[in-house]
Amino acid sequence: MYLAWCCYQFSPKNFIFNGDYVDKGAWGLETFLLLLALKVFMPQNIYLHSGNHESESCTLVYGFKKEVFQKYGDNGGNVYRKCLDCFAVLPLASIVAYQIQRTVLDPCSEDSDIILADILWSDPTMTAGLSQNDDRGVGLFWGPDCTEQFLLKNNLKLIIRSHEDPDARDGRDGFNGMDEGYTIDHSVESGKHITVFSAPDYPQFHVFSSLTF
Incomplete structure (x- = not known):
């Protein structure tokens, strides 16, 4: 909530969050949901990037999927899939007001x-x-x-x-x-x-x- 208060107090300054919101602690889901809420509240001032952990492959290996299922039980699959859908549309980087977009969710080391x-x-x-x-x-x-x-x-x-x-x-x-x-x-x-x-x-x-x- 301190983060939300800071963003609110200093708006309309822009805030860029650089990815890896999940797999990095026990509150990955809450962190990501808070940032999404801030994006809805201040869409012109909050920019969320995707890190390498905002992908299905990493969240399977490093714990985010397990975190979601432990917190949501039988409904964990639906919550997890919604998070993956959000990850899929996050830009990789920003240059001033221009963002680089991608259309695939899981980068690998081969082909396209x-x-x-x-x-x-x-x-x-x-x-x-x-x-x-x-x-x-x-x-x-x-x-x-x-x-x-x-x-x-x-x-x-x-x-x-x-x-x-x-x-x-x-x-x-x-x-x-x-x-x-x-x-x-x-x-x-x-x-x-x-x-x-x-x-x-x-x-x-x-x-x-x-x-x-």
Whole structure:
């Protein structure tokens, strides 16, 4: 409710929420429903992005589906499907007033969905160029030179992304931790690349799987 009060008090400023609302704690469903309510209440001021966890494959593996069924029992299937329908229409990113849309729900690493997989599953590195993201088994690593090229080509000064939890940074050469909820990954001539991650941990609903993510 504090989040709702803040958005109301500071309206008509715009608020962008960067995805991964579910699978990151025991209150994923409540978090997502609150954000949907804010979107209905202030449709011109609230922007919701999809993260890689707003997909059927991730919510099966990392706990959101189980969370919904534990909370709604026999009606959990209907609630879960409605959430997936909402996930399917969320944009991946925003540039000022323009949004990039997608039409498929679950990006994978093959065929026509490979671009979506690269957008949702890739991570920054300090090594120049592009390389396969063997840590995840999907997506790419990109270096500071790629950040510079993207900023320069699109006349941007800043890239803000989420996706990587603090533990994922342990042992990564050249990267700081996220004790303050964010870290500057690349600082290049044209601007910066920043990772923001506010979720404290995965929930008790976490289901281990043989899938590689």
